[in-house]
Structure formats: structure tokens, C-alpha cells
Amino acid sequence: MKLNALVTLASAAVLSAGMAVAEPVKVGMITTLSGGGAGLGVAIRDGFMLALKQSGTTDVEVVVEDDQQKPDVAVQLADKMIQSDKVDILTGIVWSNLAMAVAPAATAQGKIYLSPNAGPSALAGKGCHPYYFNVAWQNDNLHEAAGAYANSAGLKNSFILAPNYPAGHDALAGYKRMYKGDLAGELLTKLGQTDYASELAQIRASGADSVFFFLPGGMGISFLKQYADSGIGLPLVGPAFSFDQDILQAVGDAALGVHNTSQWNKDLDNPANAAFVAAFLAEYGRLPSLYASQGYDTANLLLSAMAKADISDKDAFLAALRAADFDSVRGKFSFGPNQHPIQDIYVRQVVKEGDIYTNKLVGVALEDHSDVYAAECEM
Amino acid sequence: MSFLLLAEQLLNGLQFGVMLFLTAAGLTLVFGVMGLINLAHGSLFMIGAFAAAAVAAASGSFLLAVMASIAAAAAAGVLVEVLVIRRLYARDHLDQVLATFALILIFSEGTRWLFGSFPLFLDIPDYLSGPVTLPGGIDYPLYRLTIIGVGLLVALGLFLLIARTRLGIQIRAGESDREMIAALGVNISRLYTVVFALGAALAGLAGALIGAIQSVQVGMGEPVLILAFVVIVIGGIGSIKGALAGSILVGLTDTLGRALLPGLFGLFMEPADATSIGSALSSMLIYILMAVVLIVRPTGLYGARA
Amino acid sequence: MTRETLFNAVLGLGLFAFPLWAWWAEEPFMITLSTRVVILALAGVGLNLALGLGGLVSLGHAAFFGIGGYAMGILASHAQSYTPLMEFPFVIEGTKSMPVIWLVAVVASALAALVIGALSLRTSGVYFIMITLAFGQMLFYFAISWPAYGGEDGLSIYVRNSFPGLNTLDPIQFFLICYAILGAVLLLSARLAASPFGLALNAARQTSERVETVGIRPYRLRLTVFVISGMITGLAGALFADLNRFVSPSMLSWQTSGEIMVFVILGGVARLFGPVAGALLFILLEHVLGGLSEYWHIYLGLLLLGVVLFARGGVIGTLAGQGGKHG
Secondary structure, three states: OOOOOEEEOOOOOOOOOOOOOOOOEEEEEEEOOOOOOHHHHHHHHHHHHHHHHHHOOOOEEEEEEEOOOOHHHHHHHHHHHHHOOOOOEEEOOOOHHHHHHHHHHHHHOOOEEEEOOOOOHHHHOOOOOOOEEEOOOOOOHHHHHHHHHHHHOOOOEEEEEEEOOHHHHHHHHHHHHHOOOEEEEEEEEOOOOOOOHHHHHHHHHHOOOEEEEOOOOHHHHHHHHHHHHHOOOOOEEEEHHHHOHHHHHHHHHHHOOOEEEEOOOOOOOOHHHHHHHHHHHHHHOOOOOHHHHHHHHHHHHHHHHHHHOOOOOHHHHHHHHHHOOOOEOOEOOEEOOOOOEEEEEEEEEEEEEOOEEEEEEEEEEEEEEOOHHHHHOOO | OOHHHHHHHHHHHHHHHHHHHHHHHHHHHHHHHHOOOOOOHHHHHHHHHHHHHHHHHHHOOHHHHHHHHHHHHHHHHHHHHHHOHHHHOOOOHHHHHHHHHHHHHHHHHHHHHHHOOOOEOOOOOHHHOOEEEOOOOOEEEHHHHHHHHHHHHHHHHHHHHHHHOHHHHHHHHHHHOHHHHHHOOOOHHHHHHHHHHHHHHHHHHHHHHHHOOOOEOOOOHHHHHHHHHHHHHHHOOOOHHHHHHHHHHHHHHHHHHHHHHHHHHHOOOOHHHHHHHHHHHHHHHHHHHHHHHHHHOOOOOOOOOO | OHHHHHHHHHHHHHHHHHHHHHHHOOOHHHHHHHHHHHHHHHHHHHHHHHHHHOOOOOOOOHHHHHHHHHHHHHHHHHHHHOOOOEOOOOOEOOOOEHHHHHHHHHHHHHHHHHHHHHHHOOOOHHHHHHHHHHHHHHHHHHHHHOHHHOHHHOEEOOOOOEEOOEOOOOHHHHHHHHHHHHHHHHHHHHHHHHOHHHHHHHHHHHOHHHHHHOOOOHHHHHHHHHHHHHHHHHHHHHHHHHHHOEEOHHHHOHHHHHHHHHHHHHHOOOOOOHHHHHHHHHHHHHHHHOOOOOOHHHHHHHHHHHHHHHOOOHHHHHHHOOHHHOO
């Protein structure tokens, strides 16, 4: 038996009264645990496991495997989990391209997929599926919110940039969908690029009044540091990914004051969130990130469905998932017709609390926001 | 595009080129003297950056951090040279590729095991941060100018080392005839360890300097490694002069391609298509450059031997 | 060479018997895993022709692997959506038929290998390694930023393509198809090595001047073997995409080139069954070590290092002796 892959959650806690006596649910978690992208997978896994631990359930068995951020490995793991481990539910994938490789095939084989992060447009629109639930956001959402924020902040001439790959194109399209001002320039950078001197020179020369960027992972860290050092000093706007808790410490002062959009923050005022933040800090010794909050919500969604229906009754179980009857750390949370979230998206600002860089809420960018692809979804 | 912007982009290209030279110099030195393909060069770059981040966090001194990066990478270099690399000199390139590929796996996950999965903080010191105004009115980051300066100093230092010192004579002799200098009583094994450590130290220095304006994270070495290989192959493997020329050529090509191509395509295309195609082509540009150089000059610009 | 022949036979039979056992024991994933080994071995056999027989160290074979994969992805996705691939000057429809896809994959890889090979063979040694890498990287960045077929997201195919008379959705039947192809290609590869062409190529690898004096142009020999090598790896790419029902630019990345090369070196360069042994060992390690620790790459690295330093000539070289073929 594998050492860490098979985590059976045993606990002395008694099943709470009123809970349907269920047969155990087997969950396959495919996520990135090695290499440069491991931080995101670790956060999702930790959030997910924390929720299960808190619930004290003995009815969930989780198989965790590392996809190494490679699509073909993710496909192989999904095959293994479906064929060999006989899981009921798959979850965990961080990246859109891996989700596109795994989710359609898994749902076609009758497995439920709960996405804790990636939300490619193909799976929200024509490719939507009754077995596919997105518990995070549709990929465009945070960018749309950034566009809406730019309007409300009175920004009139944005320079926008993102890497040249599908999620980057979606980001620019999402921003432009909401943003009403002019564009001072638009750039597609190389995926994995680390030096932005050339782009910064173009921004400086463009006469823009603000910069919107989507550069996930190390690209964003590099860009922010170089942007701060360039002395351009225009207001920056972006989705939460480059300002996440786990990444901010590496960016430091360069991110201070930047406005970013997110469906969650650690100071969101609701009891579920307060409990989550405290428990996460106690369990892992660090503040939770956006990704951890999504993993945590994913597990709680699953638990809420298990309390209402038995996994062997697929229709009832899917209906229970669709109801999304759980206390989300984001406060309000429900599913739209394409089983993607309808939720508020907030504006946060990067601040320094003591020695820790973190975000504080400063406003709401979009209320009860869904996505534009829902109309194309026929279920 | 205004003349001033073009001038700034040229400066950016030069700066990117010098950054590439810092990472490529050690690689080409090791290949030139020992004939070793070291895929783990990127890992030494990463070790330098992590050591610098750790020391900067503990001491608050950037200078100390840079020195630590050199020391740590050199120490790691000596360690792998003695334990592993030494056994590979007599082997063919394939064994070297596989062994150093294995070293990448060990270094990357070892670093993650030591430092965790999240990126580390390493910043430019206050006295080097912010832009300065150059003649002509270009605002240019002081730190990037510093990198240009350090890179050119390293290049000068290497030229002097190879042309003027006893070690340099041995290195040159080693490049042309290994058996002979061993027969002449030079401790070849020690020479190799010293050269490998020197190459590692250069990679570590580059890691610290570049890490300060990029992301210090596991896996940061691999893209650098590929670029460094492109550079030394264009320049001619083993030649420091070639590495410098190759770096600057690649730096200028890449920077100007990114700056000019989308606009160029915009002259006869829809803006959206122009951005997309121009960006796609600019990301392929350095590889096209490399292929063209090798087709015209099969041993690179300054390469003597195949 | 009897020990090597014996070892090859055991390996070949074992790779056949294990999935049959898994089929009997109703462990479909073990069949999938074996299919993966067979397909990656096929890619390795392709590279081994260039590497072992021709002495051409190509770090760009992911290009052919990916071209094969995209041949499958593009044809099948058009068939899936009932849109023709091309309407002008004549209509080309997509297809879900494996033999047609294989043919397209092989022809497309051959053309690519002809162009890449013709240009790259002007160089040699490390320069050859790097110029093949450069061509691979060009295709990789092209695929990432080419929106028509999914860019970095890649292309998903919902149902595996069909083969006349067989049900390819059944893992064991798909395995048998791949196994049969690997067997045929191994046979071809053995015949090729023993043919006058193979002997001339071998001679050209060792001393180029000697074959030139008897009037053979090494450039042509090398280009031919490079094209054949690319065709086989392209075919493997088409099968790999069908196994995963998915193709993405990661098949074109330099890491993929590196991994295919690792299979070959791990198993034993220029050994007929080297890539088979290498792919088997690599997948086995990945599968076993992956569950041991989050930091399993460290163990993988240490094991690979051990093989290079202490098991010269790869697995087959060590087990079957006669390491003289190597180095």
C-alpha cells in the first residue's frame, strides 16, 4: 500500500444525527506536488484535507497523486484512479490544460469531477456536463472583475498584457469585456518569460494611465519586481493569482498597494471563513492562500452532498451537489445553470501586516457574478 | 516607434544579452576545457539564487548574499565534480546528458525539500533600486545598468584569466591537448575541479544577480539552461568570445523581436492577428536564429572544432 | 550475443504476458500502463536508429512525436465535429480510422524529418544536438501559440479512434495493436541494422572517411536513417495520443525529447531491445517511486545516476554483458 497516497481519514467523531448513513466515497485527487508549480497543488491539497479532518468523517477515502504539471501524466493518473482505485469522484487539478485533458474523459466515463481551480471556457459553455462542477471560478471571472474595477476607479487608458496561450487570450478578452476605457496597448508575452524590460519600455512610452496584467506563477513575480524597479509607477490591476498569500512574500514591497480581484480573502467577514483561516494557520503554520480556500470549499461541497444523498444514487447525489448547501468561506455561493459559481468578486489591496505581506478587502467589483458561457451550455 | 524608444530597446537587448552571458560563460568554459555537457548548470544557477535569498533574509546584506551565492554554487560544484562529474569526462556525450539530467532531478527536488514549495524573496538593495536618467532622457533602472557592468567585468576578467595567468595557460593547453599537459606534470584532476568550480561560481553569481529581479523558485534554472545552450552554440562551444557575441546577438534578437514584430505585422494585418502572430514568431525567433547560424556556420561563430 | 537474445526474448514475452495476466485479473489499469510502456518503447526504438545506428544524437525527437500526436488530434477532432479539414482546392475530411491516421502521422513526420535532417546534418556533435533541439523548440512555441487547435490546452478526443475488426476501447485489444506494431518495427529495425545500408551506416559512424573512399556519401545514409527514425517516433506519437485520447504541446517539449533519450540510454544505446528495457524500467520507477514520497524525483535521479556510473551500456549492457558496443 502506498505510503502517503492512500490517506484514510479515521476519526473518533461520531456521525452527526440526521446524516444519511452513506457508503464511503472514494476521491481521487490529481494535483501538482513536484516541480515549480507545486505550491499551488500543495495549497489545494492542504485546504481539502483540512476540511475533511474538521468534519471528522470516516466516509471519505482520498487517493492523492502528483501530476508533475504534465497533461499526459494527469491522464494516466486519471485512468489509474478510475480503473484501478475505482474512485467515485475526481478533483485537484490546478491547470486548465491538464483539466482539459482529464475532465471531459472522466465525466464521459460517469465520474464526477469537482474542479478546485481551473475553469476553461470550453467546459463552461458547449462542453458543460452534468458531472462537471467548478467550485472556483470560470477562467474569465477575475479578469472581468478587474475590468469592472478599472471602470469604477476611473481608469481610462489601460495597457494590457498576458502570455501568449489560451488562458492568456481569455484573460485579455475577459478584461476587455467589462472595461470601458481605451487601450494604450496590448501585448502577448512568451509563456515562461522572465525578463520584461522590453515590455516595460513599451508601457512607459505608451502614455497609459494604468496597467492590467495576467502573468501567473514566476512570470508575475518577475514582472512585479521589474515593474517596481522601472519607476513607471502607474496603477497596476490584476487578478489575484499574482498576489496570492504564498507568492506575496517573494514579491515583497513591489506589490504593496496593488489592487487585485478575488472571490475570497482571509478577512472576508463570515464565520466559516474565520474558522477556516484560524484552523489553517494552526494546522500548517502559514496563512491560507486563495487556492487553499478553494480546496477547502471543494471538500465542504462534497461533504454537504454526502450528508444529503448516497453516492450510489447518482441523480440524487448530483442534485445535492447542485444545491451547494454548504457554508462557503466566500459567504454567498451557488451554482449557475452550467454548474459554475455565481458569486461576488471582491477588490483587494496588498498591504503589510507586521512582517507579513497580505491582502485586505477594499470593495466589491462584481456582485452575483456568473459567466458569459453559461448561455451556451445545454444540459 | 520613436528613436528614443528604439534606443532604449537596444539597451534592453544589450542588458538581456549580458545577463545571458553571465549564465553561459561557465557552461562554455566547462565544455571547452573538459568537453563536458553539463545540463545541471541551471541547477547551479538555482543554488546561487536560493543561497543568496537565504543569506539576504538572514543578514539583510545584498553584498553578503552575492558572495554567499558564489560560495554555495562553487561548493556544490566541487562536490558534484568530485562525486559524479569526474567519472564522466572519459564517457561520451550521451552518458553525460543522462547523468547531469539525473542531477537536475536531485537538485530541484532537494532544493524544494530544503526550502519548501513556495518562491523565496530576494530583492534589489535600496542603493541600486529605481531608475536613473541617461543622456537623451531615457529613464533606465540602475540595477540593470549594474548587471551590464558586472557582466562586462566578468567577461574582461575571464579574458585576462585565460590570456595572462598560469591557470589560463593550463586551461588553454587542456583545451588543445589533454594527454600532453598531464604528461607535462600538470595535476589535471585538480585543474578540472578548479575549472568546474569556477563555472559553477559564475552560474551562482548569475543566479543571485538575476534572481533579484526575477522569481527565486524551483525550476528557475531550466529555461536559463536552454537559453545558455543556445548562446554558446551560436557563439561556438568553448569560446568565451563566442559566448559574449552569442549572448548579445540573442539578447538583441529576442528583445527587438518582441518589441518590433507585432507592430511590423500590424502594417498589413488586423491588429489582433498581428499581435498573436507577431508574438508567436518572436518566441520562436532565437531558435530560428540559432538554426540559421548553424546552417551557415556549422560550428558556430567562433567555434573551431566540431 | 546469446545472453542478450535470451534477455530480449524474456523481455518481449514478459511484456506480452503481463497485460494478459492483468486482463485475466481484471486490472485494466495495468494493461493501460503496459500499453504506455510499449508506445514509449516504440518512440525510443525510433530514436535508437538515429542514435545507435547512425550516431546522430537528436534532442529534437519530440518534434516527430508531437507531429504524430497532432496528426491524430487534428484528423480525429475534425471527424468528431464533422467539419472538413480543408475545402480548397479539394475537400479533405477528418477521420477516425487508425490506419489512415498512422499513415498521415508517418508521412508528416517523414517530411518534417527530411527538412530538419537535411539542415541539421550540416553540423555534427554537440552542434547537432543543439540544432535539433532548436527545431523542436520552434514547433513547441508554434503549437502553444497556435489557437486553431487548442494552443497550450491541447485537443481532447472523446472516443478512441477505430481499427477495422477490433474494439479499440477495450484496453487489451488496443494493447495488442500497439504490441504488434512494436514487434513489427523491432523486426524491421533488426533487418535494417543487418542490411548493407545498416552496415554502411555503422561504418560511417565509426570512420566517416573510410566509407567515403568507397564512394558512399555518409550524408545520404544519415539523412535516410534520420527520416526512418522520425517516422517511427511519429507513429509512436499517434499511438500515444490515442492512448491518452489527448494531444498537447507538452508532447513537443524538450523534456519529452530528453525522456525519450533517457529510455534509450537507460536500456542500452544501439541494443535492439534497449528502448524497450529503458521505457519499462522508467515507467516502473515512476509508478513505484511516485507513491513513496512527495520528493520521489530525488530517488529517481539517484537511480539514474547509479545506472550511468555503474551500469555501463545500460540495463541490457549490464545484464547481457559485452559493453563494448558503447562508448
